[in-house]
Every structure is written in C-alpha cells, then in structure tokens.
Amino acid sequence: MHRYRSHTCGELRPADIGTDVRLSGWLHNRRNLGGILFIDLRDHHGITQLVVRPGTEANELLGSLSKETVVRVDGRVVARGEENVNPELPTGEIEVEIGGESAGGVEVLGASEQIPFTINAEDGVNEELRLEYRFLDLRRERMHRNIMLRSAVISAIRQKMTAQGFNELATPILSATSPEGARDFLVPSRLHPGRFYALPQAPQQFKQLLMIAGFDRYFQIAPCFRDEDARADRSPGEFYQLDVEMSFVEQEDVFGVIEKVMTELFEEFGGGRHVTSPFPRIPFREAMLRYGSDKPDLRAKLELTDVTEVFAHSDFKAFAGKHVRALAVPDTEALPRKFFDQLGEFAVEQGAKGLAWVRVAEKDGAVSLTGPIAKFLTEENTKALLEALGAGPGYSIFFGAGDFDEVSRIMGAVRVEAARRAGHFEEDVFRFCWIVDFPMFERNEDTGAIEFSHNPFSMPQGGLEALDTKDPLDVLAWQYDIVCNGVELSSGAIRNHEPEIMYRAFEIAGYSKEDVEREFGGMLRAFRFGAPPHGGIAPGVDRIVMLLADEPNIRETIAFPLNGNAQDLLMGAPSEVEDKRLRELHLALRKQPKPQD
Numbered sequence: 001m002h003r004y005r006s007h008t009c010g011e012l013r014p015a016d017i018g019t020d021v022r023l024s025g026w027l028h029n030r031r032n033l034g035g036i037l038f039i040d041l042r043d044h045h046g047i048t049q050l051v052v053r054p055g056t057e058a059n060e061l062l063g064s065l066s067k068e069t070v071v072r073v074d075g076r077v078v079a080r081g082e083e084n085v086n087p088e089l090p091t092g093e094i095e096v097e098i099g100g101e102s103a104g105g106v107e108v109l110g111a112s113e114q115i116p117f118t119i120n121a122e123d124g125v126n127e128e129l130r131l132e133y134r135f136l137d138l139r140r141e142r143m144h145r146n147i148m149l150r151s152a153v154i155s156a157i158r159q160k161m162t163a164q165g166f167n168e169l170a171t172p173i174l175s176a177t178s179p180e181g182a183r184d185f186l187v188p189s190r191l192h193p194g195r196f197y198a199l200p201q202a203p204q205q206f207k208q209l210l211m212i213a214g215f216d217r218y219f220q221i222a223p224c225f226r227d228e229d230a231r232a233d234r235s236p237g238e239f240y241q242l243d244v245e246m247s248f249v250e251q252e253d254v255f256g257v258i259e260k261v262m263t264e265l266f267e268e269f270g271g272g273r274h275v276t277s278p279f280p281r282i283p284f285r286e287a288m289l290r291y292g293s294d295k296p297d298l299r300a301k302l303e304l305t306d307v308t309e310v311f312a313h314s315d316f317k318a319f320a321g322k323h324v325r326a327l328a329v330p331d332t333e334a335l336p337r338k339f340f341d342q343l344g345e346f347a348v349e350q351g352a353k354g355l356a357w358v359r360v361a362e363k364d365g366a367v368s369l370t371g372p373i374a375k376f377l378t379e380e381n382t383k384a385l386l387e388a389l390g391a392g393p394g395y396s397i398f399f400g401a402g403d404f405d406e407v408s409r410i411m412g413a414v415r416v417e418a419a420r421r422a423g424h425f426e427e428d429v430f431r432f433c434w435i436v437d438f439p440m441f442e443r444n445e446d447t448g449a450i451e452f453s454h455n456p457f458s459m460p461q462g463g464l465e466a467l468d469t470k471d472p473l474d475v476l477a478w479q480y481d482i483v484c485n486g487v488e489l490s491s492g493a494i495r496n497h498e499p500e501i502m503y504r505a506f507e508i509a510g511y512s513k514e515d516v517e518r519e520f521g522g523m524l525r526a527f528r529f530g531a532p533p534h535g536g537i538a539p540g541v542d543r544i545v546m547l548l549a550d551e552p553n554i555r556e557t558i559a560f561p562l563n564g565n566a567q568d569l570l571m572g573a574p575s576e577v578e579d580k581r582l583r584e585l586h587l588a589l590r591k592q593p594k595p596q597d
Contacts, residue, residue: 010046058099292412297486492537
C-alpha cells in the first residue's frame with residue numbers, strides 16, 4: 001500500500017465497503033459520542049468520516065490531537081447506518097472504522113498549534129487576520145472552492161482561445177515606464193545607475209509589436225502591475241487579465257471572439273444563471289444619459305431620462321438652470337412611504353443633498369402629481385414630464401438636478417437601488433453589454449488641459465482628418481469596454497498603427513514629437529516597417545472569477561492578495577532593505593523630517 005494513501009478523502013463510495021484503506025489529511029472536526037469518536041478527515045478532494053471505537057490507541061491519540069493536525073490513518077470502509085447517511089457529502093453513505101478489527105493505525109504527519117480561527121465554519125473573521133494566516137484561510141471550503149474555480153476558468157480560457165486560432169505568447173515583465181494612466185512599480189537597475197525598469201501595467205506595446213511581427217492572433221493570461229488604491233473590484237499591486245490582440249480586424253471582429261468566449265465561460269461556470277446574448281452595443285454618451293454610468297447594470301430594468309428642457313424655464317429654483325435627470329418607476333402604488341424615505345437616504349449616502357420625487361395618480365379620469373415637490377410643478381411641467389417619461393398612474397418619478405457628471409453618478413446608483421427595492425431587477429442572470437464610441441480626449445477638471453480619455457494608442461474614428469478638423473472633445477475613438485452586471489471587465493480598442501496619426505493625437509494631448517519619440521520610439525520604429533491594422537482587449541480574470549463566484553470583493557478570488565493598504569500581511573511586504581543592498585542599486589533613502597513639537 002502507498003506510504004500515505006490508497007484513496008483520497010473524497011473518493012470512497014458504497015462499492016468500497018469492506019475494503020482496507022489508507023487516508024491522509026487534516027483533522028477537520030471531531031465529535032465524542034459516548035466515547036466513540038467521529039472525525040471528519042479533510043484533504044483537497046473532500047471529507048471522509050472516521051469512526052474510532054473507545055479503548056483503542058487510535059481513540060486516545062486522535063482524541064488528543066489539535067484540529068488541523070495532519071494524520072495518516074489505516075482502516076476499513078463500513079456502511080453508515082441509514083439514519084446517519086449524510087446526503088450533503090459525496091462520501092456520506094460510508095465511514096472508515098479506525099482501530100477496530102482491521103487493526104487500523106494512526107500516524108501524525110504534521111502537528112498543528114492552536115489555530116487562530118475556525119476552519120470548519122464561515123464565521124465573521126477579521127480580514128486582516130485571515131490574510132495574515134492566508135494558508136489557513138485557504139483551507140476553508142468557500143476559499144478553496146473559489147481558488148479551484150479560478151484554476152478551472154483559466155484552463156477553460158486557454159482551451160477556448162486556442163480553439164479560435166490564438167497563440168499563447170509571453171511578454172516581458174521588466175520593461176520601460178509608460179503613461180498607461182496609473183503609477184508604475186519601478187525596479188532600480190544595478191548595472192545602470194540611476195535608471196529604472198518598470199513592471200508592466202499591461203503588455204500593451206509588446207502585444208502590438210507581436211502583431212507587427214506577423215503573429216496574427218495572440219493571447220496571454222498576463223500579470224499586470226499598477227500602483228493603485230484598492231477597491232472592492234480592484235486589487236492593489238497586481239492583477240491578471242486575458243490579454244488579446246488580433247491583426248486585420250475591425251471592432252466587430254474583436255467582439256465576435258470575446259462574446260463567444262464569455263458566453264461559453266459564463267454558461268459553463270455560472271451555476272445555471274442565464275447569459276444574455278448577443279451583447280448590446282451602447283454608445284458612451286447614451287450610456288451616461290440612460291444609465292448614469294459607463295458600466296451599467298442591465299439587470300435593473302429602469303432607465304434615466306434627461307428632462308432638462310422640461311424645466312429649462314421653470315420657476316422651481318431647485319431645477320432651474322440645472323441639468324435634470326428623472327427616473328420613472330412603475331407599479332409603485334402599493335409601496336409604502338418607507339420606500340421613498342429609504343431611497344432618499346440612499347441618495348444622500350451617494351452625495352446628494354436629497355431626492356426629489358412625485359407620484360402619478362388618477363382621480364375621476366384626471367391625472368395629477370402628488371408628493372413633496374408636486375406643488376412646484378405647473379400643469380405644463382406635468383404634461384411635458386409625463387410625455388417625456390411615458391409615465392402614467394401607478395408610477396413614481398425621482399429627480400436629480402445639478403452638474404451633469406454628479407447627477408449621472410448619483411442617479412445611476414439610485415436607478416439600480418430603486419430597481420432592486422421596487423422589484424424591477426433580474427436575479428440569477430449575467431447581462432453583458434459593450435460600451436462603444438468613447439471620446440478620444442477629455443478635459444482635465446483641475447488644469448483645463450486636453451488629455452487622453454482612454455488608451456492613448458487607440459485609432460480615432462475618422463483618422464487624421466478628424467484630428468485636424470474637429471474639436472478634440474468631439475473626436476470619438478475606436479475604443480470599447482465590456483461590462484457585465486455593472487462590473488467593467490475590460491477596455492479595448494482598434495489600435496492606431498500609423499505614425500502621423502499617432503504624432504497628431506499625442507500633440508493634441510500636449511506631447512511634443514520628441515516626447516513621443518522618447519516614450520514610444522520602439523513602437524514608432526516598428527510602425528514604419530509595415531504595421532497591419534490590429535486591435536484587442538484584455539478582460540480581467542480576477543473580475544470574471546469574482547462574478548462567477550458571486551463574491552462582492554475581488555480579494556476572495558485571489559490566493560494571496562495584498563490587503564486594502566497594499567500590504568502582504570503573510571510575507572511581510574513591502575519590507576525594509578538593508579543599506580548594503582541599497583548601495584548596490586545606487587539608491588539612498590531620504591529621511592523623513594521629525595515632526596516639530
């Protein structure tokens with residue numbers, strides 16, 4: 001028999017009854033019933049119940065060991081009594097008798113100290129403690145399941161991309177800094193004093209160079225590094241993406257590949273949740289107007305309407321001269337006042353000063369408005385409003401007024417919350433969409449300067465002529481995002497592969513020709529030697545798994561994540577470096593001044 005096991009802890013079935021077996025695993029749980037020990041032995045594959053009779057050496061030893069001790073046991077498979085069958089376990093019809101007639105033995109393979117939190121229960125453990133002892137946290141059923149889901153998803157991605165003719169190619173980790181929009185992680189060079197490598201924010205330039213080199217269809221499960229603050233859907237430090245690039249394609253060609261992969265992936269691992277297909281294409285500006293967001297949650301079956309013109313000449317000071325967005329919610333006649341109050345509180349939490357609303361009622365055949373602001377709306381306002389919204393009796397209407405961006409953000413959140421509370425929200429579905437026609441440029445609110453709004457390597461719609469003849473803020477780019485259930489999975493673009501267009505685009509964003517040559521000399525040199533039209537995208541693997549696992553926080557899908565402060569509490573990173581090592585790297589630390597008394 002094998003030194004450690006003849007079977008795994010998830011393998012034994014009634015067909016094995018009467019067989020002598022050897023198992024190894026962790027002491028997951030233990031119950032003492034009248035001297036008889038019932039022990040759950042756990043390994044990667046599952047759990048098997050052990051039964052240990054009193055008066056045996058095995059009983060004495062297994063009764064004294066700490067939970068999470070690793071043991072090897074020998075025993076015989078027996079049937080559980082009918083009343084003791086556990087239908088929730090694949091091994092629930094059998095148990096392994098230790099120390100009985102089979103003369104089973106026990107060997108301690110790895111002793112355990114007292115564990116800082118329970119493994120066999122999903123109790124509310126502080127996240128910092130979980131990350132400090134991540135190796136223990138990963139033993140818990142939920143975390144183990146999430147990490148195995150991640151492994152299966154990545155394996156399936158590779159198979160699906162290869163089946164569509166893509167080649168998996170690796171790109172460098174040590175490279176040059178690039179203005180991707182976030183801070184780089186810098187690596188000092190020992191051989192070149194005062195110079196630094198940068199960890200890639202994305203393999204952007206390299207994957208484009210692969211297209212120029214003629215490889216046609218590339219993909220990679222690529223590690224990316226960005227010095228960004230953490231969010232629920234963003235891990236600080238590093239993340240992984242399905243990096244994709246294709247030659248001789250237009251936007252719809254990229255969409256076709258990714259829709260197929262995402263549809264198959266979410267159908268395979270989504271636990272039966274419906275995947276809506278094909279994915280709708282929604283222009284950026286339309287998304288901001290209808291949903292208040294460029295990553296709309298389409299499970300919410302409500303839309304916003306711009307009613308600024310309705311109140312353009314209104315005497316109602318709260319709306320006059322402001323951008324006004326309205327949300328019409330049907331079937332609210334039976335909802336209590338509490339619904340309106342709680343939605344107002346939610347809006348305040350998003351940064352609003354309050355949430356104006358009215359109800360649409362009908363009496364004696366006449367339609368009228370009731371509610372806190374109804375008295376401020378004229379008959380003309382009411383008629384125009386109901387016509388714009390397509391609203392009638394039974395509807396309630398909520399309003400946001402102010403700056404366009406702020407109203408969009410607040411009312412976009414209110415839209416989803418109102419849909420959830422009023423029963424206009426689809427559960428157990430994955431609703432994808434493409435956001436298209438992004439502006440090429442935007443104005444920096446602080447400096448007033450024109451900047452790239454998305455990827456600086458995107459092809460402007462209309463090419464060089466558009467850059468030369470249009471207001472920069474009116475130029476659209478062949479850029480797109482893929483969104484699922486309100487989570488942005490990725491941005492992508494058809495690339496700018498013509499040097500003159502690249503020079504002009506960067507000039508508008510404030511870069512000189514010399515700046516472009518210095519920052520992107522390798523790319524420009526490649527463009528001059530026959531660059532094919534190409535485009536790509538890079539959906540985030542961590543976010544895909546987060547959605548499939550139905551986890552609210554991305555850290556629950558990563559084996560060893562940094563915490564919200566970008567620290568590795570298990571390994572102690574970032575850590576201090578001794579002076580000798582700093583001198584090798586030609587670095588010196590600037591001492592922080594002492595605070596004055």
